[in-house]
Amino acid sequence: SQQGEEDPQALSIQEGENATMNCSYKTSINNLQWYRQNSGRGLVHLILIRSNEREKHSGRLRVTLDTSKKSSSLLITASRAADTASYFCATGLIQGAQKLVFGQGTRLTINP
Amino acid sequence: NAGVMQNPRHLVRRRGQEARLRCSPMKGHSHVYWYRQLPEEGLKFMVYLQKENIIDESGMPKERFSAEFPKEGPSILRIQQVVRGDSAAYFCASSPIQGLVGTEAFFGQGTRLTVV
Numbered sequence: 001s002q003q004g005e006e007d008p009q010a011l012s013i014q015e016g017e018n019a020t021m022n023c024s025y026k027t028s029i030n031n032l033q034w035y036r037q038n039s040g041r042g043l044v045h046l047i048l049i050r051s052n053e054r055e056k057h058s059g060r061l062r063v064t065l066d067t068s069k070k071s072s073s074l075l076i077t078a079s080r081a082a083d084t085a086s087y088f089c090a091t092g093l094i095q096g097a098q099k100l101v102f103g104q105g106t107r108l109t110i111n112p
Numbered sequence: 113n114a115g116v117m118q119n120p121r122h123l124v125r126r127r128g129q130e131a132r133l134r135c136s137p138m139k140g141h142s143h144v145y146w147y148r149q150l151p152e153e154g155l156k157f158m159v160y161l162q163k164e165n166i167i168d169e170s171g172m173p174k175e176r177f178s179a180e181f182p183k184e185g186p187s188i189l190r191i192q193q194v195v196r197g198d199s200a201a202y203f204c205a206s207s208p209i210q211g212l213v214g215t216e217a218f219f220g221q222g223t224r225l226t227v228v
Contacts, residue, residue, distance in 0.1 A: 102154040
């Protein structure tokens with residue numbers, strides 16, 4: 001089963017509004033990462049938050065991590081049409097596993 | 113410094129043929145990961161390799177699929193006797209010497225395999 005589960009699966013908002021996506025996971029992690037994927041393209045790394053961090057900012061992005069609830073959120077402020085994409089959380093596992101485990105993704109649509 | 117290079121970008125194969133997907137990691141990266149993405153789904157881990165070694169192949173189907181990362185040249189994901197269910201986007205990622213603990217992975221643009 002998937003380690004990461006994003007919520008919602010799809011989100012449609014007006015340009016200028018804020019978009020919030022959530023991710024839950026099951027096992028202990030070393031870090032959690034958010035990636036963006038434009039339709040038919042590769043993945044672009046957005047932000048990495050370590051397990052001992054609670055919040056991180058990068059430009060219009062804000063990521064929070066709650067290890068007690070095993071959840072993370074990605075906030076995109078002042079959304080733009082160019083933010084339309086799928087967003088995935090990926091967990092970097094602690095034990096032995098040099099791999100990222102991805103969720104199903106949230107498809108974000110920004111309406112002009 | 114070029115990013116992760118995958119080729120071909122698109123590959124069409126008939127059922128029963130072989131598919132070879134190539135991945136050149138970023139310069140200085142010694143870890144390579146292969147993922148598969150079915151339409152409208154997330155990425156599923158397939159295999160993790162270092163030079164000349166398969167470290168973790170827990171996501172690889174037991175039959176028809178193999179991967180290698182030779183001392184010289186790109187990493188190769190090989191699918192023998194392809195079936196329609198193999199149609200997907202295959203992504204390669206690489207990371208520096210310390211692997212993925214505490215660092216990001218860099219992804220290629222993917223190879224879109226279509227089996228007809």
